[in-house]
Amino acid sequence: MRLRLRAGPGEVSALLYGAGLLDALGAEAARLLPAGPCLLLTDRRVGGLHGARALRSLRGAGFRPRVLVLPPGERSKTLASAGRAAGALAAMGADRGTPVVALGGGVVTDLGGFAAAIYARGVPWIAVPTTVLAMADAALGGKTGVDLPEGKNLAGAFHHPLLVLADAEVLATLPARHRRNGLAEAAKMELLAGLRSGLPRVRGLAAAAGGDGAALERAVARAAAAKAALVEEDPRERRGRRILLNLGHTLGHALEAATGWRMLHGEAVSVGMAAAARVAEGRGLVAPGGAARVAEALAGLGLPTVLPAGVPPARLRRFLRVDKKRAGGALRMVLPREDGEAVVEEVPVASLLESRGPRRRGGGPRPSRPR
Numbered sequence: 001m002r003l004r005l006r007a008g009p010g011e012v013s014a015l016l017y018g019a020g021l022l023d024a025l026g027a028e029a030a031r032l033l034p035a036g037p038c039l040l041l042t043d044r045r046v047g048g049l050h051g052a053r054a055l056r057s058l059r060g061a062g063f064r065p066r067v068l069v070l071p072p073g074e075r076s077k078t079l080a081s082a083g084r085a086a087g088a089l090a091a092m093g094a095d096r097g098t099p100v101v102a103l104g105g106g107v108v109t110d111l112g113g114f115a116a117a118i119y120a121r122g123v124p125w126i127a128v129p130t131t132v133l134a135m136a137d138a139a140l141g142g143k144t145g146v147d148l149p150e151g152k153n154l155a156g157a158f159h160h161p162l163l164v165l166a167d168a169e170v171l172a173t174l175p176a177r178h179r180r181n182g183l184a185e186a187a188k189m190e191l192l193a194g195l196r197s198g199l200p201r202v203r204g205l206a207a208a209a210g211g212d213g214a215a216l217e218r219a220v221a222r223a224a225a226a227k228a229a230l231v232e233e234d235p236r237e238r239r240g241r242r243i244l245l246n247l248g249h250t251l252g253h254a255l256e257a258a259t260g261w262r263m264l265h266g267e268a269v270s271v272g273m274a275a276a277a278r279v280a281e282g283r284g285l286v287a288p289g290g291a292a293r294v295a296e297a298l299a300g301l302g303l304p305t306v307l308p309a310g311v312p313p314a315r316l317r318r319f320l321r322v323d324k325k326r327a328g329g330a331l332r333m334v335l336p337r338e339d340g341e342a343v344v345e346e347v348p349v350a351s352l353l354e355s356r357g358p359r360r361r362g363g364g365p366r367p368s369r370p371r
């Protein structure tokens, strides 16, 4: 797949999706940028698995990469890490034209894009997503940022990558849990169109969830194309179109933070989508039984659909309030519909705290330990 995402004047991302593309990274980058110094940002795991191929390709096209490797995982998505990346750029004498190449999952692409947004008030960047989640969602759309102790993604900037290059082959090394995690975002794209057409497509993601390489490649490309279309319609989330991408994220973000990032982003979003479907069914937007069908389809991909036991409601409420404050007082949630596109409605915090899992008999909730 070769697509152009036009987010505004001068804000165009080339989206390249296909097996084996990592070897073409240098050549594709050189079509868009003069070859020269660049900063390759990655995490330890991805760097160990796929860094050499990326470096070889960049060097082969005349780039001179300096490498910054971070510890893997959400805990690296901090201002301190962004500071390290900006510091690395400064140390190499980077100027306005020196690109950042972010090779990794959504943590690395969010962080790399953010470092590129703030260094010298903006340098170009290239996203090389290596997880299903980052290929399907995080790497494109221009939202970059880091977490604060107070909540997810609280510091960030819009900064579109020049190029998103996704090589589905690298997904062969991705652990199954992360594969399923990313498919939650692909499922989200399908549910946004309405349950009637979306649910069969969510069920159809099962082959990808099971690790079928060709099915995965199709799933991430389809989700990325759908996201690109929504982003083009509302690049800065001002017209109410792009906000639809937040289906499942109100509760999802709070849950990620409340579990101390033990629950992965897609897993938390899956619980959030199941909760949104329940609220939607309660409001008659979804036919009776629709919420159960959503939960079943998500569970069929190996994703959780209820709050993990042991997350104190007060803690969850605190993180939900952060979202509420940002939205100007009311919790505005994306709700799916049976037919047609999802809608945004105000929802009381309490209705989101009802989706608890089964309690253990004869005792309190088990301490939180999502898989």
Ligand SMILES: NC(=O)c1ccc[n+]([C@@H]2O[C@H](COP(=O)([O-])OP(=O)(O)OC[C@H]3O[C@@H](n4cnc5c(N)ncnc54)[C@H](O)[C@@H]3O)[C@@H](O)[C@H]2O)c1
Residues within 6 Å of the ligand: 043, 044, 045, 046, 049, 072, 073, 074, 077, 104, 105, 106, 107, 108, 110, 130, 131, 132, 133, 134, 137, 138, 139, 140, 141, 142, 143, 144, 153, 170, 171, 172, 173, 174, 175, 178, 181, 264, 265
């Ligand atoms: N900017 C956006 O629009 C947007 C959208 C959705 C999610 N996000 C963000 O994305 C982040 C989650 O992304 P993620 O799930 O990709 O997390 P991640 O970057 O932490 O990657 C998950 C794990 O997989 C490992 N990994 C990555 N690629 C691998 C590969 N090919 N083989 C083996 N291991 C590999 C990583 O080292 C890491 O341990 C969250 O911070 C979320 O907020 C951003």
Ligand SMILES: [Zn+2]
Residues within 6 Å of the ligand: 137, 185, 249, 265, 269
């Ligand atoms: Zn998401």
